[in-house]
Amino acid sequence: MSSIDRRQGLWLLAGSAVATLALGARAVGQAAAQPSGPRGDVLALIEKTAGRIAFYALPDGRRVGALSLGTQPHEIAADAARRFAYVGHYGVESWKAPGAGGSKVWVIDLHRRALVRTIDLSPFGRLHAVRIDARGRLYVLSETDSMLARFDDPVRDDAPSRLIPVGGARSHYLVIRRDGTRCYVADTLSGAVIMVDPEDMGVAPVRKRIGTAPEAMTLSADERTLYVIDRPGGIIHALDADTLQTRARRPMRGEAVRIVTQADGRLIVSNVADKSLSRLDPVTLAETDRLALEAGAPGLNLAGDMLYASLENDRVVRVDLRTWAIAGAFATGPAPDAAIVV
Numbered sequence: 001m002s003s004i005d006r007r008q009g010l011w012l013l014a015g016s017a018v019a020t021l022a023l024g025a026r027a028v029g030q031a032a033a034q035p036s037g038p039r040g041d042v043l044a045l046i047e048k049t050a051g052r053i054a055f056y057a058l059p060d061g062r063r064v065g066a067l068s069l070g071t072q073p074h075e076i077a078a079d080a081a082r083r084f085a086y087v088g089h090y091g092v093e094s095w096k097a098p099g100a101g102g103s104k105v106w107v108i109d110l111h112r113r114a115l116v117r118t119i120d121l122s123p124f125g126r127l128h129a130v131r132i133d134a135r136g137r138l139y140v141l142s143e144t145d146s147m148l149a150r151f152d153d154p155v156r157d158d159a160p161s162r163l164i165p166v167g168g169a170r171s172h173y174l175v176i177r178r179d180g181t182r183c184y185v186a187d188t189l190s191g192a193v194i195m196v197d198p199e200d201m202g203v204a205p206v207r208k209r210i211g212t213a214p215e216a217m218t219l220s221a222d223e224r225t226l227y228v229i230d231r232p233g234g235i236i237h238a239l240d241a242d243t244l245q246t247r248a249r250r251p252m253r254g255e256a257v258r259i260v261t262q263a264d265g266r267l268i269v270s271n272v273a274d275k276s277l278s279r280l281d282p283v284t285l286a287e288t289d290r291l292a293l294e295a296g297a298p299g300l301n302l303a304g305d306m307l308y309a310s311l312e313n314d315r316v317v318r319v320d321l322r323t324w325a326i327a328g329a330f331a332t333g334p335a336p337d338a339a340i341v342v
Contacts, residue, residue, distance in 0.1 A: 041057075041058040041059075041341055041342075042055050042056065042057055042058060042064065042341070042342050043055070043056045043058055043061075043301075043308060043316070043339050043340075043341055044076065044078075044085060044108075044110060044339060044340050044341075044342055045310070045316065045332060045336050045337075045338075045339040046073050046074065046075065046076050046087065046299075046336070046337050046338045046339065047332060047333035047334060047335060047336050047337075048072050048073060048074060048090075048334075048335035048336075048337055049072075049093075049333075049334035049335035050333040050334050050335070051068060051069055051070055051071055051072065051073060052066050052067055052068045052069055052073070052333065053066070053067050053069060053073065053076070053085075053087060053108065054066040054067075054332065054333055055067075055113055056316070056330065056332070058318075058341070059318060059327070059328055060328075060330065061316065061328070061329070061330020061331070061332075062330075065113045066333075067108065067113060067114070067115060069087060069089070069106050069115070070089055070091070070102060070104065070106075071089075071090075071091050071092070071102065072089075072090040072091055072092060072093060072101075072102065073087045073088065073089060073090065073106070074087075074088055074090040074127075074128050074129075074337065074338065075087070075088055075128060075129055075130050075337070075338045076130065076338050076339065076340055077130040077131050077132045077138065077340075078110065078132070078340045078342065079132060079136055079154075080132075080134075080136065082110055082340070082342045083109070083110060083111060084107060084108065084109060084110065084116075084154070084155055085107075085108045085110050085340065085342075086105055086106070086107060086108070086130050086132070086138055086140075086154060087105070087106040087108065087130065088102075088104075088105060088127035088128055088129065088130045088140055088141075089101075089102025089103065089104035089105065089106065089127050090102055090126055090127060090128055090143075091103070091125065091126060091127075092126065095126075095143070095170065095172070095188075100125040100126070100144070101125040101126030101127075101143070101144060102125065102126065102127060103120060103121045103122035103123070103124060103125050103127065104118050104119065104120060104121070104127070105118070105119040105121060105127065105130070105138075105140055106118055107119065107154070107155070110342045119151070119154075119157070119158060119159075120158075121140065121142065121149060121160070123145075124142035124144075124145045124147050124149065125142060125143075125144050125145065126142060126143040126144045127140055127141070127142055127143070128141055128142075128143045128172055128173070128174075129141040129172070129173055129174035130174075131174055131175070131176045132154075133176055133177070133178060133179065133180035134178040134179055134180070135179070135180060136154070137150055137151065137152050137154070137161075137180055138150065138151040138154035139151075139174065139176055139180075139183065139198075141166075141171055141172075141173075141174045141185065142171070143170055143171055143172055144170070146165070146166040146167060146168040146169070146170075146171040146185075146187070147163060147164070147165060147166065147171075148163070148164040148165075148166055148171075148174070148183060148185070148196065148198065149162070149163055149164075150162040150163075150164065150180075150198055162198060164183070164196055164198045164201075166185050166187070166194055166196055166205065167194065167205055168185060168187030168189075168190055168192070168194055169187055169188075169189040169190040170187060170188045170189035170190070171185045171186075171187050171194070172185075172186055172187070172188045172215060173185070173186035173188075173214075173215050173216065173217055174186075174217075175217045175218060175219055175226070177219065177223050177241075178223065180198060180199075181197070181198075181199065182195055182196070182197065182198075182241070183195070183196050183197075183198055184217060184219075184226055184241075186214040186215050186216075186217050186228065187214070188213040188214065188215055188231075189213070190207075190209070191209050191210065191211055191212055191213060191214065191230075192207045192208060192209045192210070192214070193207070193208045193210055193214055193217070193226070193228050193239065193244060194206070194207050194208075195207075195208075195244055206243070206244050207244075208239065208244035208245075210228055210230055210237050210239075211230030211232075211233050211235060211237075212230055212231075212232050212233055213230065213231050213232055214228050214229065214230050214231070214237075215229065215230075215231040215257065216228070216229040216231065216256060216257055216258045216259040216269070216270075217229075217259065218259045218260055218261045218267065219241060219261065220241075220261060220265060220282055221261055221263070221264075221265045221282075222265075223241060224240070224241050224242075225238050225239065225240065225241055225247065225282070226238075226239045226240075226241045226244070227239075227259055227261075227267060227282075229252070229256045229257075229259055229269065231255055231256060231257060232255060233251075234251060234252040234253065234254045234255050234256050234271070234273065235249055235250070235251050235252065236249065236250055236251075236252055236256070236259070236267075236269065236280070236285055237249045238282075238285060248283075248284070248285050249285070250284075250285040250286070252269060252271060252278065253271040253273065253274035253276065253278065253290075254271060254272075254273030254274055255271070255272050255273040256269050256270060256271050256272065256273075257270050257272045257296070257297075257298050258270040258297070258298065258299065258300040259300070260300045260302050260307075261282075262279075262302070262321060263304075265282045266279055266280065266281065266282060266288070267279065267280040267281075267282055267285075268280075268300060268302075268307065270296070270297040270298070270300050270309065271296075272296035272297070272298065272312070273296075275292065275293050275294070275295060275296050276290055276291060276292050276293055277290070277291040277293065277297065277307075277309065277319065278290055279291075279324065289324050291319065291324060291325075291326070293309065293311065293317065294311065294313060294315070294317075295311040295312040295313040295315070296311065296312045297309040297310060297311050297312070297317075298310060298311075298312060298337055299336060299337040299338050299339065301338065301339040301340065301341075303340075303341035305320065305321045305322050306318055306319070306320060306321065306327070306341075307319040307321055308339055308341070310332070310336035310337050310338075310339065311336070314331060314332050314333065314334055314335070314336060315329055315330065315331055315332060315336075316329065316330055316332055316336055316339075317329040
């Protein structure tokens, strides 16, 4: 019997439920009892090869702490208060590597810069994308099992509140609407984008094949358009966010790995083949600005008018979006990727 099956049986017992709740409350209480509060802007950065989250004071990039997690952590999401962050355990070096990968979600107190607990999602493995909606619910995507887990109270939950089968082949990247009513998955081996309703299993997933291996995705500011990049082809697709019907498509500068939406609606794309950033018009998809980088950027992390681009040469560059210029850079540990500013 799987770990999830065994736990599902235990959840039916009231005593276990109470015990779990008490343990969760105790962990949160212990975290709250520690000294906390703002320390100035800090970049909390996932360093995949180092297996850790590192903390860098901004803007100079002086490292002020690090927390070891495990093999190949990948993405990070934080609550609106920037108190707790959640990191998925991918567990293998690449998607072609053998093994089941990792099944943990690490819960980090950002004020204390401490690991407060770990959620076990086994048997689901290779946890990649993690997201939080406007209600504070946590979504975690298992790549190998194409399963989306939702935690309605992630600070305390020891098991998913809901499991949503995506029905893909290699479900790698995730975007969600702010209200959590729709989730979009880039399924790289099938070449498809899959839209699911996390609330209603009676709503069949909608699938749209867009190319060889879709990966990077973002929603428009009004959440009416989903932008998807077919990574090897370097082609960006604008899809209707309700139907996945194509609105526009345009070739980029070769292989592109990430895309984000600025507050004003413009798009920023990381061109790994061209070692540059492109800024695009969200309607026509035309490139309006280009910025050369010293290396490809597998991680794009927005914070207001500043973009923190994690580079393949183990550096982070700060890009001022008001001037579209590099405002600074600093060295990091190996394989920097996703980050948040706290």
